[in-house]
Amino acid sequence: MLTFTIRRLLFAIPTLLFIALVIFLLLELAPGDPMANVPLTVPSEVKEQMRVALGLGEPMHIRFWKWIIQFFWIEPLNVFDALFGTGFAEGKLRIISWQNRAPVFIAIAERIPQTLWVVGTAYVVAILIAIPVGIYSAYRQYSIFDQAGTFVTMVGFSVPPFFSGVLVILIFAVQLRWFPSIYDTTLEVNSWEAFGMQVRQMFLPVMVLALQITSQLSRFMRASMLDNLNQDYVRTARAKGLRENTVVLVHVLRNSMIPVVTVIALGVPSIFGGAIITEQVFKVNGIGQLLITAIQANDLPMVQTLTFIFAVLIVLFNLIADVLYGMLDPRIRYD
Amino acid sequence: MNAQRPLVEVRDLKMHFPIHSGLLRRQTGAVKAVDGVTFDIYEGETLGLVGESGCGKSTCGRAVLRLYDLTSGEVVVDGRAIGTESQGSLRRMRTTMQMVFQDPQACLNPRMTVGAIIGEPLDEHTDWPRKKKRARVEELMDQVGLNRAFLNRYPHEFSGGQRQRIGIARALALKPKFIVCDEPIAALDVSIQAQVVNLLEELQDELGLTYLFISHDLSMVRHIADRVAVMYLGKVVELAPRDALYDEPLHPYTEALLSAVPEPDPAMAGRKRERIVLKGDVPSPANPPAGCNFCTRCPKVMEVCHRIDPAFREVRPGHFAACHLNDPRYGPEHSESAEPTAPEATRTQHGGTR
Amino acid sequence: MTEHDARAPGTAIGSEFGTVAASAPVAGAEPILMTRARSQWWDVWDQFSSHKGALAGAAVFLAIVLMVVIGPMIWPLDPTETDIRSRNQGISLVHPLGTDQLGRDIFARVMQGGRISLAVGLTAMALSLVLGTLIGVMAGYFRRLDGPLMRFTDLFLALPLLPLLLVMVLLFREPLTAAFGIETGIFILIVSAIGITSWMQTARIVRGDVLALKEREFVLAARATGTPSRRIVTRHVLPNILSPIMVSATLGIATAIITESALSFLGLGFPPDFPTWGRLLNDGVSYLELYPGRAFWPGLAISLVVLSINYVGDGLRDALDPRIRGR
Amino acid sequence: EAHMGERGRDGEVNIIYWQAPSTLNPFLSGGTKDVEAASLIVEPLARFDETGAIQPWLATEVPTVENGGVSEDLKQITWKLRDDVVWSDGTPFTAEDVKFTYEYCTHPEGGCAQITKFEGIESVETPDEHTVVVNFAEPKPYPYTAFTGGESPILQKAQFENCVGAAASSCTEENFNPIGTGPFVVDEFRTNDVISLSANPNFREEGKPAFASVNFKGGGDADAAGRAVMQTGEFDYAWNLQLAPDVIARMEAGGQGQAVAGFGPLLERIMLNNTNPDPSLPPEERSVIRPHPFLGEPAVYNAMSMAIDRPLLVEIGYGQAGRVTCNWVPAPEIYSSTSMTCDEQDLEGAKQMLEQAGWVDTDGDGVREKDGVELRILYQSSTNAVRQDFQALIKEWWEEIGFAVELRNVNSSVFFGGDAGSPDTFQKFYADVEMYANTFNGTDPQAYLANGLCDKAPRPETQWQGENISRFCMEEYDALWNELAETADPLARQSIAKALNDMYVQNGGMIPLVHRGRLSAHANDLGGVKLNVWDSELWNAADWYRISE
Amino acid sequence: MPAGDARPVLEVRDLRTVFQTRGGEVHAVNSVSFDVKPGELLGVVGESGSGKSVTMMSLVGLLPMPPAEVRGGEVLLDGEDLLKVSPARLRDVRGGEVGFIFQDPMTSLNPVFTVGFQIIEPIRRHMGLNKRQARERAVELLELVGIPGARGRLSDYPHQFSGGMRQRVMIAIALACDPKVLIADEPTTALDVTIQAQILEIVEDLRARLGMAIVWITHDLGVVAGIADRVMVMYGGQVVEHAPVHPLFNDPRHPYTRALLRTIPTVTGARADKLQVIEGQPPMLGAAPSACPFRDRCPLAFDRCHAENPLREVVAPNHDVACFHPLAHTAKEAVA
């Protein structure tokens, strides 16, 4: 297992470097200009000067190399400095956003909490709902519950969040006034009252997101349960005289969870990635919103760093999913 | 009756499947599925190949047809060494050698009609017009006892025995000389096994086919084979004419195998109490024991068995075995069993039963 | 007992009889069994039609397709024609779904939008299927290609798709528009953008199935016959991975339609005078309170299509699965 | 003004900008959102008020020729600073800071976004602590650019001393937390998200600001911002609500707030391409002026203009935030010409005009042609709901009078991005006509009118940079503009500007569509809001207060 | 070996099981009756699809319902009708009083739980032992079925065992609670002959020691000949012949039994030139039988066979057969 993990990690390095290059080249080739949002009243020579000040004048390979150094060496040093109060990174140029000329990691660090709060909660809620729903739907395949569950999850899957999001805002925030329509990222949860506020402002985005995630996960759970309910060992378990609950919730569930757990693990990068559209709709200024504004502003360092972080997370969680799979399923032994 | 001309010659055939492991996925070992096998199959005869599951029977059968790239060794079919030829030039040869598979369900493409399945070899190797192909397919169906009317049906509409007939018809389509039957009856019901075996025998008589008949059913092999090879853990441990093998096995493994076959006659079963029950399981072919492969389970194991791998020797004319017991140097005190004592007459009899 | 059918064939032939007896007449020597030959597709249909949801889904989907294909030909109002006097109207006989802020007929626009959305869904799905199947089959069948192709797939899986989509749209918009005209150009662009970013799952599934299939005896039989790899793939492998492909296909249509609408939301979809469901929905969202119909109808159309296709996919999955079909 | 009391009495005010500020240093971004957010903190020497009149801010008075602040030769302006101003950190505000600001922005490596404000300045001198003398190289008839308006505020020298030139971008802390003289100080700045501010304890005016803190939220969309102010009451002030009029009306019915409009010189227009836009042409040919197959013909562009129903466009697109206009310079009023009318659609007249000019549909395909040239138009714009509605309507009208129109819209970051490699920018103008909005800063149109000069046309030599998007070129126009550049007399300047405006519109530079206002919304209980389109909207946030019933 | 006069521990009367399928009903088990006495081994033979497994699973409700439905009959376990008891009681019976061994040792064990867990489960459930005691018992059981190093192997997973060992684990599970009846559904079919010999050895040994009633399903007549006391031959969902093992092999009365015995070659004795075959196909069980299920393949079939379903009739002591043909009721030589 350990060799497997190390091997995969080693493999990940060239993959990631290649991805970094691909992302860089793609973004490089994309039209669009960091000065697009500067008002038309600013003359073009000025914009040109601003562009040069951003370092756009340098050739491509140098910028790529610089970025690689910054990402893999200088930024980790900065993290180290921040943690231990050392000064290794002093004077070294960090990855600077073109929008505000600040290190991109500052912005990213600011955004992570709200994304984790909202998207993370939604993910957890979705898992908590999806698993029992999936189990029961499979166990009572083609029952009313199963049919209704299928219907609801499919509706959840088919309604785009930019529609459902606005709809719940109109209903719950505008009409009923139960929840705020705009997420307050400055809220500090330091009292019960603040916690209540936090729950209230998270409710709508979490609901919209969770519906989507639940839809997919519960289908998965159901299919996995169905696969296992027909296995021979289930008959063996019944022949042992075990209670139906034990049969389903111990024997079948444990086996069904193996693929589902890895699917859940594979979904984790999306938590960090944020749910772009949902964040946009609810003004949860998280990572997703950061990415989309960066894209709109053609802030290449930001876009590139973010997308690359996503890629790292995806690769990492792929690995975690594989390792989890190996741990959960005793039959699998990676060497 | 036998022309005694070897149609298939296999010399020291090895088929190892590499095992990769470690950080760099280097090859760290190999599953020695077939590990140095030598035998001939004479024209018109049936060579039975028996052994326990996982001992390498199928691998051997497939290697003989060059469905795998051999690790080493030589295979000559119909005078042509096919061991190292490219798959492209082998294509031609495929008309002389064919295969019938274990699982009649799995060996037929569920999405093709019977006609298409039987006709596939014709499509590949002939440029006959459609009519002629169809006529041949129908002829084949007659030959194996399938109703011509079923030409356009799908495999799942047939019973197991009928499906196996389809598989046989397909193997016959190009009029091969040599057919490898890889457990063709293992997946069939007892009452249907007989149908298929009879069909194979009839076809052999009719078309002069040569079979390599792989099976783990010793009683069925006894019925169909002229000579029998017993495999254990990648090696042939005994090879002999049928009756010689069943009446007087020379290898303790063969002995144990034969004694383990349940006797469907309670009276006999009662008498044959001295059943030899082997202890333990077959070792992994990736990690065979030192010395004789069988030394871990052999009831007659000797000290030398753990050290030296016995050679595959012709103990009696036509009767080969790989066991130290048959070697006068190591054999037990009562060395007469190790000496070729059987009279000449019995041997010839064995050779020409059919 | 049915569990037997579920497992690798060969373990229990007894159940085969059961299957045959239960689903199709055994073809034996007996004359009573000489019923008409039923192809397995008939069986598939048989099973499919017993799945009520799937049948209803198929009916709804067909109805929508018909409406969208034939509708604009018989409906007198042009989706792009503005009629400023009658704008923002509610439901009426002339405008069954009302009109938008420029007085365009929403019914006509929904039908027109459906043409594009469905066409995008179908073609993007087809593209991603072709890509996914091709790569999956190559990886699964040819051992040497497996590593590189799967790394390639992993690479695509690891690429953040949204920026990729964005970049693709930005990059190729102009050349394609220049080459094919605005409509076809953007159509090609969006379809390929969606297709190229969504084939990976299919490829993985197909590869897995091909790997298993490759070990099946009928593929070996074909090899023993001397069938070259190329034809083994087309004749033996492809037809047998049809079922996962079909299921991927149904899901693919749905995701493609939704992705197109998300692209519209991010301002990267079709040009504004091109009503697609995604665009209509997105435009309608700001009017949700005033004229809920504006968002409701395209939203309903998307949901209905996705829903119906999902049901069809469910039914197909059951119908194409021999274990279930046997029951 | 009646509202009095101690500083910070009214608690918190919530402001939402649906575009989030990314920095608080207006010299580094130039985006409206950033400039306006910064205006709560840093201030200029003089500002424009809601009427467009210039007001002293950190200076004691606005220097003019009359009061001697501006020299007779128009080459020198002297600012007298107030002496009661201190920075929020308590240190005094001096002329050194002003001079430093000039040095900061004009440093060649700094990439200052507001560098045009300092154009023509030869030197800045500080004879004493409270006097700043600005010397121009040439006579400057309109000297109120540097240190005037929200875009050119004063930075504290002590804070930014080490952030000049290339170091500008490493000064994150400074750029995010500038020390200012304004009513508020930054507590926390989260880029593209939220700014928390609190009242400046050292603010020069007693009892101001009324609010103790500001929660300045950014991001989302105009819909949500409007809803949050007018319907749910979560926010007090929402900026720039570009929404359909009926949507605004519906939101106002929510009863929590109201929309207010103000009109600057922002003009939605259709630019006419005076060169041949065919992208397949080599760049040299692409930049030859007036070889457009037909747009150079007055009958064609006049007919196009006549076919447009401007009042309807206003009604559909902007409601109370729009007005019909026929001028390139629609505001301020003193500069806006009254010689043209265009508020009635005249399809018949347009047809006749084309007919008379020889444009007839001879082959019956619904498209007029002359000498084998068909009236086929590619009409591009940026992606934006209202623009696309306009495109649909105008396309219909133009097709009615015998044009064939193809629409195209381009993502605005590409459209307005200056990427020389992209064919889709508004500057490249690979279309026959294109629609967007433009405006100018302050109240003087001279620089803006320069956009009609021949040598400002984007060409390959300039990497397709240049403000003369139409590639409009007339000797007379260039001559008249040069006259304007030398005239100081306000009345004379006005009449020249009007003449330039008319010349440009009548000779096929553009088709003006809608004079657009800025529509913002504030809560009913937010007092003191004076919507200012000439400067930052938050210019008088110090005077805002909570209306208590 | 069995006590001929002991009361049967399991008595099945007129059991009927039907499957509802899309293609109509499948009458998989039709009026099956049999019994087993303590210490006795009843062999059940018959070709695939003859209803052997369904019969046994119907006894303790292991069939998925739907589609299965037990239409009638009685299953008396020590006089208690298992078809009428509550589900809870049935669960107590399963694993507690009736042990099951299934055919495929590869898939019958749950791959994600240790072998120990799977053995302990029924012990704790039925015998109410605590964890430690249950563990001890599990070790005992594994030793009983001949697994070396039993204690150490409790924490292994099934995939770490070979096929034969897994089947032994299955036997251990089935024996865990000292059941009165052990039902073995083709427990050795998937195994090699040498391993099969090991298992048969163990079962015979266990039977002698524990004295439980065993029902042994197989289609290998050789196995039955070796270990069974009585044999029941099933065909088309019915019992067609039933006799003690010697009479059945020496004096088979039903044409099917006779044919079956002739089809199989042996490793000893004379070698036939040609194998006998049973022509034709097994019946489809689409409806309750109204005629002899074997009629289409029977060389002796006559009119009555097509019109009426023969009942089991006693032809010799303990030997009954369901056939109209007079030959079945007389001696075997007549047919040969």
Ligand SMILES: Nc1ncnc2c1ncn2[C@@H]1O[C@H](COP(=O)(O)OP(=O)(O)OP(=O)(O)O)[C@@H](O)[C@H]1O
């Ligand atoms: N492609 C392969 N890669 C690695 N190992 C293989 C491969 N094919 C077979 N083996 C191994 O080789 C050994 C012999 O396998 P083979 O299938 O020849 O046995 P067999 O005698 O035919 O068994 P059975 O009776 O079960 O069919 C087994 O241990 C098997 O696991």
Ligand SMILES: Nc1ncnc2c1ncn2[C@@H]1O[C@H](COP(=O)(O)OP(=O)(O)OP(=O)(O)O)[C@@H](O)[C@H]1O
């Ligand atoms: N779930 C089911 N649905 C429909 N029919 C079934 C089902 N299970 C079993 N059958 C049918 O019941 C009949 C008897 O099956 P059973 O499994 O008892 O046969 P068997 O004698 O055990 O055969 P084998 O030797 O293959 O195990 C068969 O015709 C089979 O098709």
Ligand SMILES: [Mg+2]
């Ligand atoms: Mg094999």
Ligand SMILES: [Mg+2]
């Ligand atoms: Mg069975």
